[in-house]
Amino acid sequence: MSDDSFVQKGAAATLAVPYVGAPQDFYFLLLPKATMLPVAAAIEPLRIANQVTNTKLYRWYIMTETGAPVRCSNGMVVTPDTPLAPLPPDAMGFVCAGVEPQDAASETTLNWLRREHRFGRKIGGICTGAFALAQAGLIQDHAFTLHWENQPGFVERYAHLKPSPNIYEVSGALMTCGGGSAATDMMLTLIEERHGKQLAIIVADMCLHVRSTSSTAPQKSNYAVAIGSRNQRLLSALQLMQESIEEPLSIGALCRELDISRRQLERLFSRYLDQSPMHVYSDMRLAHAFALMNETSLSVTEIALASGFNSATHFSRQFKRKFGASPHFFRKSWA
Known part of the structure; x- marks a missing residue:
C-alpha cells in the first residue's frame, strides 16, 4: 500500500x-x-x-x-x-x-x-x-x-x-x-x-456507529430483549438452564431454585415462549451440541455427555428431530 x-x-x-x-x-x-x-x-x-x-x-x-x-x-x-x-x-x-x-x-x-x-x-x-x-x-x-x-x-x-x-x-x-x-x-x-x-x-x-458505553457490554441481546419480557422468574429460569447444560437440572430442581411451583413455571413458559420448560431446555442443550459438532473433534458420545444427554442414542434422536439429520450424517456432510 x-x-x-x-x-x-x-x-x-x-x-x-x-x-x-x-x-x-x-x-x-x-x-x-x-x-x-x-x-x-x-x-x-x-x-x-x-x-x-x-x-x-x-x-x-x-x-x-x-x-x-x-x-x-x-x-x-x-x-x-x-x-x-x-x-x-x-x-x-x-x-x-x-x-x-x-x-x-x-x-x-x-x-x-x-x-x-x-x-x-x-x-x-x-x-x-x-x-x-x-x-x-x-x-x-x-x-x-x-x-x-x-x-x-x-x-x-x-x-x-x-x-x-x-x-x-x-x-x-x-x-x-x-x-x-x-x-x-x-x-x-x-x-x-x-x-x-x-x-x-x-x-x-x-462510521454511523453508536458506541458501546463499556467493553463489558455483552455480545448477545439479553433474555429480556430476546423474549420481550422482563419477568424476573422467567429470566432467572432461562439463566439457570444456560448455566446447567452439561448437568441439566430437573424441573423440580428448577422450581426449588426459583421458589416457584411447577404449574407456575409451566404457565410462564407457555405465556411468553409458547413452549414447555423442558422443550426450551432441550433446545438449549441441542444448540450447544450443534456448536461442539462443528468446532471440535469430540465423538458423538462425548458431545452427548457434554450437552447433558446420558444416552448417545437419545441424543441422536433429539438431534435429528431438531436439525433433520443424525449427528453422524451431519458431521460427515460437513467434512
Missing part, C-alpha cells in the same frame, strides 16, 4: 489534533476463512481518524502466512500487503479468524505469534483469533474473548481458559474482540487513548 493512500480527502470538517510523531502501525493477519466484517470494522476507524484530522495518525497492513491471497468466510478473496514478517517495535498485530478457527492457524503462524510475543510486540485477536492465540500459548492469565457462537467449542478444547461474554477485552498487551462491530468499539478505545475523546466521537459518528 502506498504511503500516500493512508490520508484521504473527505467532506467532513478537519479536526486539529496536536500530534507530532510517527504513525502507529497495525498489522492484520488474515487466516483462511477469516470473517471480513470485523476486519473492515477495525480498519475503517483508523482510515477515518486520518481523514478527519488530515494527518497520518495510523497505517494498516494486511498479512497472510505466505503473502498469497486468502479466501474469507464470505467467499471473497483478499490480496495482502505482505507475508509474515517481524513487526516493527511499536506496531500492533491482530490475528483475524472466522469459521472453522480450530484448524486455521498453521505451525508457521503459531511460531510467528510466539516470536512476536517473545519480542514484546502487542498481539491481539479479532472474532475467533483467540483460537490461534490459545494454540500459541499467549493467553495464559489474560482476560480475553471471542465470538459467542464459537465459545462452546473453544471451552471444550481449552478447558483451562474461560472467555468473557464481553464485546472486547483489554488485558495488558493483549486485546481481543468478539468480531462484528465490536472491532470498531475496540479501535475507538485505542483512538481515544492515543488522541482523545473528541476524535473518537467524530470517528464513531462517521
